[in-house]
Amino acid sequence: MRLFIDGDGCPVIDECLWITQQRDIPVTLVCDTAHQYAIDGIEIIIVDQGHDHADFEILKRIRKGDLLVTQDTGLAALALGKGAVCLHPSGMEFDDGSILQLLNQRSDGIKIRKQTKRCGHIKKRSEADDERFIKALISCIERERK
DSSP, X not given: OOEEEEOTTOTTHHHHHHHHHHHTOOEEEEEEXXXXXXXXXXXXXXXXXXXXXXXXXXXXXXXXXXXXXXXXHHHHHHHHHTTOEEEOTTSOXXXXXXXXXXXXXXXXXXXXXXXXOOOOOOOXXXXXXXXXXXXXXXXXXXXXXX
């Protein structure tokens, strides 16, 4: 088992590292050149900037039984197809039962943004959000290790 982090804008990197270090799980963080990370003890892969470059790099490397933390529903759908466990930074686990609805919501959101050129307000993360994510990640790890 390896944890992959979609590092382009991921708000829970520190939480992921804290949990995986305690459990001796290798981590690969993938991001583009717009992000600068210097974290000892993990693999950091930096790809060129461009639409989905980091996503394609993750998909080349991820395997069945690996974990992925991402906000990208499309990436999660493809990683699920490879047998990975996918978790949103909110703590929601992407699964075969919900992914189609989430992809449809994503598509609808893209259409609305193109029409109105406006985005809704994004709520600031709270400690409760971080705690929910930590519990979800620990639960996924324990389930996959059985």
